[in-house]
Amino acid sequence: MSRRIKLHEIAHARAGDKGNTSNVSVWVFDPGDYPLVKEQLTAERIKAAYPDLIRGAIQRYTLDHLHGLNFVMQDALEGGVNTSLGLDSHGKSWSFLVLDLDVEIPDNRAG
Amino acid sequence: MLRLGCGAGFSSDRLEPAIDLAEKGALDYLVFETIGERTLAFGHRDRQLDPKRGYNPQLAARMRGTLAACKRNGTRIVTNMGVANVAAAAEVIVDVARAQGLSGVTVAAIEGDDVSDLIGPDTVLFDNHDKTVAEVGRPVVGANVYLGIDAIIPGLETGADVVITGRVADPAMFLSPLVHHYGWKRDDWQKLGQGTLVGHLMECGMQITGGYFADPGRKDVPRLAACGYPIAEVDEHGNCVITKLADAGGMVTPRTVKEQLLYEVHDPAAYLTPDVTADFSRATVQETGRDRVSVANGTGHKRPDKLKVTVGFDGGFFGEAGVSYAGPNATARAALARDILRERLARRPGFEALRIDLIGINSLHATAHGPRTESTDVRVHAALRSANRDDVATLLWEVESLLCCGPAAGGGYRGQITPSVITHSALIDRDAVRPSVKVLRA
Numbered sequence: 001m002s003r004r005i006k007l008h009e010i011a012h013a014r015a016g017d018k019g020n021t022s023n024v025s026v027w028v029f030d031p032g033d034y035p036l037v038k039e040q041l042t043a044e045r046i047k048a049a050y051p052d053l054i055r056g057a058i059q060r061y062t063l064d065h066l067h068g069l070n071f072v073m074q075d076a077l078e079g080g081v082n083t084s085l086g087l088d089s090h091g092k093s094w095s096f097l098v099l100d101l102d103v104e105i106p107d108n109r110a111g
Numbered sequence: 112m113l114r115l116g117c118g119a120g121f122s123s124d125r126l127e128p129a130i131d132l133a134e135k136g137a138l139d140y141l142v143f144e145t146i147g148e149r150t151l152a153f154g155h156r157d158r159q160l161d162p163k164r165g166y167n168p169q170l171a172a173r174m175r176g177t178l179a180a181c182k183r184n185g186t187r188i189v190t191n192m193g194v195a196n197v198a199a200a201a202e203v204i205v206d207v208a209r210a211q212g213l214s215g216v217t218v219a220a221i222e223g224d225d226v227s228d229l230i231g232p233d234t235v236l237f238d239n240h241d242k243t244v245a246e247v248g249r250p251v252v253g254a255n256v257y258l259g260i261d262a263i264i265p266g267l268e269t270g271a272d273v274v275i276t277g278r279v280a281d282p283a284m285f286l287s288p289l290v291h292h293y294g295w296k297r298d299d300w301q302k303l304g305q306g307t308l309v310g311h312l313m314e315c316g317m318q319i320t321g322g323y324f325a326d327p328g329r330k331d332v333p334r335l336a337a338c339g340y341p342i343a344e345v346d347e348h349g350n351c352v353i354t355k356l357a358d359a360g361g362m363v364t365p366r367t368v369k370e371q372l373l374y375e376v377h378d379p380a381a382y383l384t385p386d387v388t389a390d391f392s393r394a395t396v397q398e399t400g401r402d403r404v405s406v407a408n409g410t411g412h413k414r415p416d417k418l419k420v421t422v423g424f425d426g427g428f429f430g431e432a433g434v435s436y437a438g439p440n441a442t443a444r445a446a447l448a449r450d451i452l453r454e455r456l457a458r459r460p461g462f463e464a465l466r467i468d469l470i471g472i473n474s475l476h477a478t479a480h481g482p483r484t485e486s487t488d489v490r491v492h493a494a495l496r497s498a499n500r501d502d503v504a505t506l507l508w509e510v511e512s513l514l515c516c517g518p519a520a521g522g523g524y525r526g527q528i529t530p531s532v533i534t535h536s537a538l539i540d541r542d543a544v545r546p547s548v549k550v551l552r553a
Contacts, residue, residue, distance in 0.1 A: 012330055012366065014323065016375030019148070019238040019536055025373035027366065053479040061379055066369055066396060072377045078478070080238075081149045082426065082533045085466035085494040088475040090149075092323075097479055 001107040006100060011037060013095035020083075022054075022076040022091040024098050027068045033105070034067040040103050046071060049101060053094075071098065113292050115285055115309070115343045118177060119143040119190075120316025122150040122167060126176050128317070128340045128359060133177035133186060135356055136342055140288045141181055143173060143190035144281050144314045148421060151278060152532035154195030155253040155423045160530070165196030166203065174207040174273075181272070182213055188273040189263065189284045195253055197222050197277045201551050204273055208553035216553040219266035221276040223258065223546030229539055230254040230422055236535040244537075249424040249498075252532055256420045256539060259385030261297075262546035263287035269550050278421065280384040282310025285343070293347045303387040304411020305349035308394060311382070312353060312371050312406060316340050319353060319371040321361030334360025350407045352399065363402040372396070372406075385418050385541070387411040417538040426496060426533035430503030432510035432526030433470070433492040436518065444518035445469050445489035451517055452493055455509055461502040466494045490523070496531055503528050 010033045013026045026041065028034045043058035056074025063070070077091045078084035088094075116138040118129030122145045133141055145167045146154075158165025167173075170192045181188055193200040201220035208216035232245035244251060255278035264287050266274035276284075286306040289295065295302045312319055320341050321332035332338070339359020345351040353363050372391060376382055380392040389411045397405045436444040449467045456462045468474035470490035473483050491513075495506045507526035514521055 008329070012326065012370065014370040014374055016373075017148075018375055018377070019534075021238075021377070023373065023375065023377060025370060025376075027369050029366075050479045053476070059377075061377075061392075063373075063379060063392065065393070066372075068369060068373065070373045070376065070379060080534070081147075082152050082531070083496075085464065085496060086475070086478070087468055087470070087492060087494075093475045097476055 002104045003107055004102045004104050007037070007041065007103050008099035010103070011099065013099050015091055015093070015095040017077055017081060017090045020077050020080040021072060021074050022094050023070060023072045024095050025068055025070045026098060031067045036105060037103060038062065038069065041069060041101070043071060045101065046073070046098060050097060113289060113345045114138045115288060115313060115345060116141045117144065117313045117316045117340050119145050119173065120314065120318055121145060121147060123169070124316050126169070126172060128338065129173065130176045130180070131356060131359060132340050132342070133180035133184070137184070138186040138342070141177065141186050141188050142284045142313070143188070143192055144284060144316070146191045146194055146278060148534050151194060151255060151421055152423050152534050156530050156532050158195045159252060163199050166194050166200035167192035170200055171203050171207055174204050175211070178207060178216065179211055179213060182216060189288065190273070191276045191279050191284065193220070193275045193277045195277060197275060201275055204275065205551050205553045214553055216273070217269070217271040218273045218275060218551045219269045219271035220549045220551065221258070221262050221266050221274065221546060222549070223262060223544060224255045224276070224278040225253065226256045226420055226539060226544060227251065227254045229543055230420065230537065234422070234537050236422065236537055238536040244422065247424055247535065249426065251422060252425050253423040254420050256418050256544050257385055258544070258546055259283045260287045260290055264291050265548045267291045269548060271550055280386065281314035282307045282384055283386055285310030285313050286386060289345060289349065300387055300411040300413060302349050304389040305407070305409035307382070307384055307387055307389040307411065308391055308406065308409030309343050309345055309349060309351045312368065313341055313343050315371060315374060317361060318374065319367050320355045320363055321367060324367055324370060330366070332362055336360060350405065352403050352405050354403045363404050365396045365398050365404055368396050368404045368406060383415050385414065387414050416541060418541050418544060420537045420539055421534050422537055423532045423534050426531030427498035428500045428503045428528050429496045429531040430506050430526070430528045431492065431494040432507045432524070433490050434510055434513050434517070434521045435488070435490040435523040436521055437488045438520070439487065441487050441489045442472060442485045444520070445472070445491050447518045448491045448513050448521060451513065452509060456506065461497055461499055462495065464495065468492045500528065
């Protein structure tokens with residue numbers, strides 16, 4: 001059996017911007033959660049969740065030894081910090097868009 | 112061991128903890144990093160309005176706060192606070208030194224990042240679907256290449272107390288003292304890669320000591336209000352320990368370091384700078400004590416042949432205005448105000464891109480989610496960028512008019528218009544760039 005939780009419960013993240021490209025790195029608090037996050041948090045998953053915001057391709061890089069994922073999202077900032085009319089024109093809060101996604105964890109997961 | 116401190120991680124970063132570092136950090140170098148894509152655009156905007164401006168607005172305050180302590184402690188300053196006007200910035204530092212009785216202080220001004228004359232109508236903007244400069248259809252207000260250690264080190268070699276630059280690759284301000292001090296070869300890609308990793312971790316200041324990190328209940332940071340800037344202790348191989356002053360707030364942990372490791376990084380194995388193609392993909396992060404994290408195993412490959420240029424265009428005017436609704440049914444009243452603005456403005460020519468957000472309901476992530484919550488405190492926020500200042504002024508007028516002829520109990524109108532610079536990126540040949548150094552003495 002499994003249950004759904006917010007990624008925010010088991011991982012932390014940081015967003016950065018270069019031009020119209022946003023990157024969000026995601027790090028699990030407990031290395032034991034890394035395999036399930038790596039399996040479930042795919043580039044396709046993020047693209048499907050936010051198609052109107054992340055308009056371009058998403059590339060995922062993995063840093064297995066540090067238990068981290070890096071998502072590089074093209075055409076994700078409404079033109080970029082100097083062009084966007086949005087309030088968060090850097091996309092600083094895009095990290096919490098990713099942390100807002102659900103992941104399924106086994107019921108018998110420790111902690 | 113070389114001790115590098117960071118006293119600013121962006122244009123508006125705090126001063127007080129930088130003064131603490133200058134006085135108590137026992138630093139060899141104190142670096143102030145203050146340029147981003149946004150603040151470089153501001154620099155060009157400011158210089159257009161006044162040819163004597165265009166450098167970092169906090170330059171004089173930062174120098175007044177730290178220059179005397181740095182001089183006393185043998186700490187040299189490296190900073191890109193010159194932004195879009197290095198020459199004027201260098202004069203400001205000299206003026207501060209003289210006013211403080213620090214005669215003999217020397218300032219090395221590094222220029223050559225302004226490559227406006229190398230940018231033409233046919234220059235391709237790789238971040239803009241390969242459109243050309245001409246196709247953007249707006250006047251170019253500035254073009255700055257990312258300079259690297261080849262531009263900064265000659266400034267250090269003059270022995271100057273302060274080295275000031277405009278656009279340089281941020282990590283290069285930390286890598287330059289390392290190469291200069293340890294005599295690393297300019298093609299020792301492994302060391303340049305690891306040194307760039309050190310610079311990359313340091314360049315955003317408190318983003319590695321607990322800033323941009325706290326999430327109460329999940330990632331708590333002690334005494335964030337008194338957060339201290341980071342210190343890097345770097346050995347001759349580039350291996351480093353990231354730490355902070357013991358009495359400063361904040362924290363340095365593997366988690367703060369890892370988040371910063373990939374900040375604004377795309378492929379961790381190929382982080383491009385003018386100096387090296389740095390490879391962070393096998394970097395190790397190890398806690399070695401309280402607020403002490405060791406970082407090693409960064410490496411690198413040959414530097415790129417082309418250098419990145421940020422091209423700034425006159426973006427016309429940016430206007431934003433807001434009005435707030437609170438109490439019962441506030442969400443519906445704010446939504447009505449938004450619909451009224453759309454009806455009154457959206458069909459006019461020039462308002463096609465009008466953006467309206469409901470702050471308190473769904474603003475930052477408005478294009479990601481539909482409406483998500485009801486709120487009893489909602490702000491209607493409207494924004495427009497236009498070459499025509501009158502259109503932007505009309506936006507402010509229409510938002511303010513909601514006070515009398517919008518929904519019930521709208522209050523708290525604020526509105527502002529600022530000149531706007533938009534930016535795109537191009538590549539130019541390294542050989543076309545000619546950095547220079549000029550020394551001024553107080």
